[in-house]
Amino acid sequence: MTVSTLSAAANITPVVIRTLYLHSKRKRKGKKTRSEDKAHALDNIFFDEAFNIVKAFILLGTKNTVESLQAFTNTHVPAPPWAAVVPVLIPFASCNTAADTLIKWFGPEDIKHVVGGERWWQVRGLDGGDGEWIAEKEQLTDTNDKSEEGKHSWQEKTIKKMEQLDRVLFYVHGGGYFWGSINTHRYQIIRYARMINGRAFAVNYRKAPQYPWPCPLQDVLAAYLYLIDPPPGSAHRPVPASKIVFAGDSAGGGLCLATLTLLRDMGLPMPAGAVLISPWVDMTHSFPSIMQNTHTDIIPPHGFLAKPSTLWPMDPTNTTARVVPTTTNPPPKPGHADVLVPQADRPRDDADLDGAAAGLGATDKPKPQAEMMKMYGAKDDVSDPFQPSDDKGESSPIGRGPGQVGAESNDDNLETREPKPSKVLMKDPNAIPLELRSQIHLYATNEQLSHPLVSPVLQSSLCNLCPLYIIAGDGEVLRDEVIYLAHRAAHPDQFPVREGVIRDGWRQKENLQRFTTPTKVHLQVFDDMCHVLTVFTFIDCANYAYHSIADFVKHVTDSSPEELEENPFPGPSKPSRSNTVGKTHPEKESQGCRKADTGDVAGDITADESGNMRRGSPIANGGLHPGTIETGKRGQEMIRERVDIYGNVRPMEPMQDVQALQLKPSEIGIIKEDPLNKWLSGQKQWDKRFKKTSRKVLGKRLKCETKAKTMIDNARDQGLVLEGDKDTINTRPKPERSSSTTSVRTIRGAIQADRRWGPLDLAEENPPSTAIANRRDTADALSLLKKTIYHSAPVTHKTLPTLKTSDAIKAAFDPNDDPFRPPRQSASEQQTRSFMNLHGLSVWESLIRLFIRKSAVKVANGTR
Template identity: 55%
Template structure:
């Protein structure tokens, strides 16, 4: 079963009924215990379980199926201006150059796997969209250079009148989701902002793993501030841009901000991060404790086996085994991707080492015996200068030729990551499978994969960070916010500094606290803005809009001192962002106090209001008065300043959208976790993933074996494709025989007449799948694979249609291949093949009105319009709608 409208309806319908049946009982139980939760509202309760059920459905299907479903193009709303554009290859190349500079050649080779493979793409750029509300841009006729242009192109020019720009990066675990799944959220943001939004459909893992998405987001930002000649928009001032991203998108925003900071490039005026995923090692407690209150699947993002994923669909050996070596790496750590020369000497040639080094020890013994992140240098006292070419004595007394430093580490491979065990007397476990689609296990702690491992998060623009108290990522988000605001108080673990020169330099270079507003929403789950009809989400949308307007439209000196408009907001009773007239009667007692103390949010009023500091103190007094049960030691200002500069706002927001002071830092347990435990692979989440993956291995064993056979067949097809291209005149350096003289037909010796097709060599396309000699991309990367249909489509496109500059010819397709393409309903010999759904949208416009995403939109829209008393009837109507649609489809 694939993920489609029918399967989603069948899967979700029972969930809707079950939620209705148990809702009243669970609500009564919470009321008896004196607890409040967002699930008290039937609207949220239904929506929460629908979303959770849909994501669980995705784990029972292939990655390609989920990607296709969530990347299906759907029509836009009539009152919204949506203008699709494509970020060109020239902007992609600018971003690639910056990444190459950021990494450096050594890290590119040893950590990333090369500088070419992640630049390979199927499309001629990156799909993106401009989004704004029509009422905000008008409908006057617009000419461009005296010529008439399309309505969508006119809208881009009309949007120029809108000052603030939200640059939105969508989430989806780095492997699913698209502009389509998030368009309605982005439209809501644009509506509240009264500005324009720009959003990018970056490439997804596992076909395009890290750092592909980072390059695409960086390229889209360059497209905004340095538009190419063909772009219709004028250059956007970075100070008029605010990054915004949810989940994986939030993590990407933070990574790109760090790159811009490190390279001294113009940064945006701020960033709003909604439930950002910043620790892919899952080292924080809430990953285990908040599973039941979040929409994320318990065992993570598993998938039914396909030719794409997992890489080992029918494993012959266990995915996790007891450790076979002592450190490195240490328990909980992934191995360094760039070994020291001394360690390479020990492991490659077996020099004399302390007795028992190769005997596997317990976790406690390992941690005590090898305190250094890289213990090998202390063991090799007898090693000679590795660059002299002298010989050293091996373990059995034999002479061993000493190679050059480059030769020693050239073929070195990192050891499997170790798991930090809860019982220190146990032997650590080792991971033998890739546990995240976005990056290899060895890459998970890299600062651009897990930004929580950045050595410094200082010197960034103001950050507005939102989290749900019930989500699994809650702890890492809280820790992230405090690390950014207080770089010196929350250092990174030593191993990060040992491995990367840039990270060591950044500790001393970027010490200025980043201004942070952290809000944790009571009871809410991951990406609370999905549930647009809740009070919490309404508050979040309005707050994000006010933050963006403030940092993009206020004078720089004002933003530097007071970067958050909430600085002047009343915390208890209400905020200026929420209309008190729409509040239920039981909150009316705070109305008079809120109206007395809360100033207007008018910008000029804020600028000319010198009493704001005094007002803040009054607001805080109100908070203390409203919460008499708080102990004296718990009372602290919600704002923390340094030299008059606001450093951090720390708040919690209840289910009605009412903010209050967050408890002091010393009362938050997650902030007490030692730095050396952050970014480590722990036993509990690793074993939970393993249990789920082993269950999937058993359930889909036969499917996994079929996948292996299909991969062999696809490899044969790719070999035939390349052979036929060479026969037709392909000239490329990977095939030296084509580079010398005139190609000759095998057997006859007759000269081959070169044949050309309708394709072309693109000057801005640097690399293709045939250009990856000496590179070591991740196993899932489409650029280096030949065993998936998507990989073959990419290979065929770069050979016959849009070749990179490394190709000297573009051959014509062989007659037999053209015939096969003619017989394939998904192919066309006269047009480029469709590219991976991880990159290109699925065009199903003819059935878009019935697409599952539209039905999901109808469900939420209906529930949002109806009151709780009518929700039951609404759900029944929705179920009937889905059943009628399925019946009509079958007929």
């Protein structure tokens, strides 16, 4: 069974009934007759149902293949009639500019050793990036320019109408970096656009594992460059960066933050602000909440697992060696590097040579963690690799972590190393360290998980960014990393990055010196809320969040730089109600309904000596916000707040009482034993459950490889010539050149001048094993290969061959192929089409509107 509307309905219906029964049972027993100040979010039957529906759906996704979840969540769903939605293709020109920026950021060594080359991640199936302009129809007015009639398509006309709305919300959706799309988030984005009296631009970035890091990062950067510097022929005029606000949830929040650091580092225009909703910024899961909040969040207890398929996991039958004790003393075997950049003088091809490099005999047994620490520089009196080691009492790692031999520092003051993926930090210092032998995340390889553009919380500096409004749920597994991120950005001196990050990245060391101005941050943690609370648009605190986000967007886009320096966030007044223009639809009327009293946001609050806020004397207009920590000048403040389920705001507790802020820098960005075992226990269940399926996967991959080889051989026979071929035959058919200077056209396709690389151009590259560009063993890889050979070829192809008759006949009988048109690309990139009028995403949107109307009626009747 795949993820579909019917399977989702069959899976979720029992959940709805069971939740209703349990909710009623709890209420009858009197557990919900508490005083209002102790009320829980699940007291609301609508939230209780929605929470369990979302949780059940995500769990259903883990029981199916990655491909089916991607296809379901990237199915095109029509927008509601009151919304103006225009799909656009972000051109190659913007994509190539983004690629050049990334290549320059990495530098020649990192782009080769860390990323695996500069070509593979630029390969794509579509003729550009997928994006959408979104606005409220009633906020658009005709230009009444008669001279323009007939010159533009309806899409271009609509985009030009949208330009009257100068504010732009640049939205990056979430979904664990491998699922979700514009379609899963369009309803939320439409609401944002209406509430800010502006327009939104959403990017449908390529998804892992077919397009792993840095593919999504390139797409987000390309979309932003497309807004501020559109290539000739674009339908919209350049949008000033000062009128753009980034917004993203979960994985989208992490991509937003990584993009902001790129813009800062490369001196590109920074947006006016950014809204980060439950951003996923630590792929190593090194914070406590990842273990503590499993039962109060919608994220599956074992993370994002999947039914085996040709796509994922890469090693479906490796059921006994996913995590093993270190078999040799460090450095580990090839493909499981403990350092991001392999050292030139390090032997990497033989385990015995590894032992010799570590000063060990070939037969030496692996040593316990504590002994390794002492071998590689730890003090004799310390067995914990993460204890304070200097006279000032500051936290710093002592001794090299497991696996750090052979990577000597260029800085004499840094004589220690921390363990890096794939090595695992053990709780017991006398235990043999574990080592990962299976890729744990779809987004990036194990070795890349601690890279600052993969886990932005590990950026050496989060300073000099635009104002950040950061939201987290108190019950989500990512809570601690979000809280820590906010404090690191606002208080860099109190929360330094661990030393290994600085050592491993030349740019990180440089940034630590270049960027020192604290970023202005408004952090709000919402009581009882799970991951991405804005999904539940009908509850009071989520409604409060929407209005607060809208006020923030309007404030940072309407204020001058001088005003933002003095007051980076909206004043202490309550979020505004006037967020619409003209009349609204009944659905939108209930959507905009919010609790009349959202809490005393402005009232008598002052700062005590600890930097926390307390009730006291009133503050004059323009004074400190509730929860503000004052660090000197007015423009350097951080707002720290908690929000209850009704939208009432209160100050956050002092920093010394926040668990996440007590971690030492050396503990962050390290794979630890408990989170690893949490994933491994679930993976073992999946290995057992899908044992037969795993064996079948290998056979399917072999068949795809055979088809790929046949396709390439036939293309060669039909005249395919690549750049650099030495055996070019003059008799091979040559394509006719069109009058255009940008392409060489044939009957069915074109050699596109702006398409730089294709799957056949990666001989010297070392991409991740999941990357579709270098694979030949999946149906998605075959579709990409066929399109770039016969339909949309890169400039490295000198000819565009004609499909053999026998291959055309086979394609006619293949439901996933076509003899005349380009094959449909992977659902990780291209939106799919539903043959049903009623799709699950539309059903969810209808349920949300129903919940909103019901909640609005209760508020109006005074029953809630």
